[in-house]
Amino acid sequence: MAEEQFDFDELIARRGTRSLKWDIDQDPDVIELWVADMDFRAAPVILEALQKKLDSGVFGYGLPTKAFYEAIVSWYRKRYGVEFSRTSIIPTTGVVPAISSILQGLCLPGDEVIIQTPAYNCFFSSVRNSGLVLSENALKLVNGRWEIDFEDLEERASREKARALLFCNPQNPTGRVWTRDELTRVAEICEKHGIFLISDEIHGELTAEGFRYTPLASVSPWAKDHVITASAASKAFNIAGLQTAYIIAPVAEARNRIDRQININEVCDPNPLGIEALIAAYSDRGAAWLDALNHYLDGNRKVIEEFVRESLPGCFLSPQEGTYLPWIDFSSFGKTSTEIEKELLHGYHVRVNGGAHYGETSPGWIRINIATPRARLREGLRRIALWAEDERKKGCHPLYRRNPLKYRDPVPI
Template sequence: MQYDFDTIVPRRGTNSYKWDTPEEEGTLPMWVADMDFRTAPAIVEALRKRVEHGVFGYTKVPEAYYDAVVRWFEGRHRWRIDPRWMIYTSGVVPALSAIIKALTEPGDKVIVQTPAYNCFYSSIRNDGCELSANNLVYRDGRYTIDFDDLEAKAADPKAKLLLLCNPHNPVGRVWTPEELRRVGDICLRHGVTVVADEIHCELTYEGHDYTPFASLSESFRQHSVTCVSPSKAFNLAGLQIANIVAADEEVRRRIDRAININEVCDVNPFGVIATIAAYNESGAWLDALRKYLRENYEYLCRFFAEKLPQYPVLPLEGTYLVWIDCRACGIGSEELASRLQKRERLMVNPGTMYGPGGEGFIRMNIACPRTLLADGLERMARVLP
């Protein structure tokens, strides 16, 4: 079956956070991490049938939901999840906040491999904890983990959690099994629990397979918590659905309590229906999407090579968020993002919002029809010196 990723779906005027936040007409938003594609046809059809029912009361999550999640991760990623390990909630960010609340005390330290997803920082701060930055090493156009520094940070008695972003947002790495094992071994030695944000796990490209951290060993499974959601891969962020996977019963009990304290223990019927349709019926659509996204990335790389060769584009192993080294332009990330918006009405994310190590970089969302991508790149070229 052929899937259409080229048609431009007008989103302005739909209360889209991505498109309706910029007030100036003609603004092209390539910032917020949602896609400008319609979701998989099977999901649309499942939601249509649910809408036609016309009654949208409180939702009981059925066994079919758990079955769909379990089958998907076992079939796609060779990770057998016991449904008893799962806690559903309204999103990965609320999940992270509840996990931090459950597994730390105010004043504890949470390790983050920076630059990293900006909501990590607010979740840490809101739960009264302290950031411990394990800065990624940027060398020869690629990011790696500083394991010596991670060992030192994990050895701090106040360090309780590591927020592991796999695949990594914003630098685009998909951590290898060897890298994950080294991370896990360090954390086990020092009693640090790994909290794996694996929301982008479906969006990886040839030669860079996603490995669930918890799948690598029984010890890792018992000393970690994993957050997953169909929202990124199937463009369902507005339906507010995610899953926490925690094999340890006591850890799960504490997280469940925090979920209830934070009042994010209920989900809506559309999120449940969409998850089932995504995992049961939409694998072929996802495979076509990944191919299209990879071709978008290759188009961007050719454009930069021809017109902006002084600005390195980082390898994209996973996600649809391209990390671009703009230090050669000689201005800070926030000023560059501001100029792009003011002069060309192009919105991208400044690297500084992702914490230490982000200065001099920008993040660009390429999950859009190729004509929009081409438009955005031309706008960028007219601003970058």
């Protein structure tokens, strides 16, 4: 059989399709480089599975069958060498509902939940909406790389009210792909202090060349038995709208409490189309598409590295180890991320995510989504460069030097 070819350069018109990413406003000229939603067509194997389901003409309640559970178990075994029982899997509708249900099932109001900031914005809301108390273990920039402050983490984990660590592996928004040694130390601290270790691993499939995601549950015997993993095929395969995810909870007592809360919250029934899509994604053909996607994203990572180097001197791009969401420090412009976000949107027609969404530790940072065809990415970056040049002319950024703006002429979006 000939090797499948995938066209990630295809410019798909998403505006007017009831897309959260592209239809959030009425301005047809905005390039959307914000929410973690890719602009690529789903893998052919997924489209074929969905078409087969559509052809049936019936869309009643879905049932996660044996094939659903076996697809997840087989994916982790073949891709990461990790073994776990299908009985440890709890299906649900999304990773965010999963996280909220896990916290509510295992913690009591007033308990402290540790998160590492800057953090995915829904971590804050999941903790607070569950009646729990945030305990922020701020990450540190050490020699240009984000690292865990283990001394502070240990102190927070030792507190009387500490109940859980809500971890992110790989980390959003910094893009860190944690090493096995770092993960092992995290697990050891949680084991030592008897707190739950909950790991959001939805970005695990999205790693840059030279980096490899390590499931947190694989780093030690304790982690294998106690880490509670929340994940999905949705981020890597661009099927988030199909509302299907899963939790891996090896310990029966914790699993039963989580499963009960999943049902209380009414997030226990995955979308029937999502079930078919996950089974297809976690196949050999799905793996081939994912490998091609990561190769294309590596090309986009090189584009944004060049852009920051040539058009944003004085700004710092976090090393791109994982996710498709580069994290850039714009603080040398002397403006808050919220100000920059608004100016780019209203004056230059490009939407990004300001760091304020990810905690008070990120006042000058911007998150950019590069999971889009390269021509569209270059056009978005061209507009950001125009904003930066205008700031230089106003004297807002003395380090900025004029750039020829070689990011191509405007293209259709």
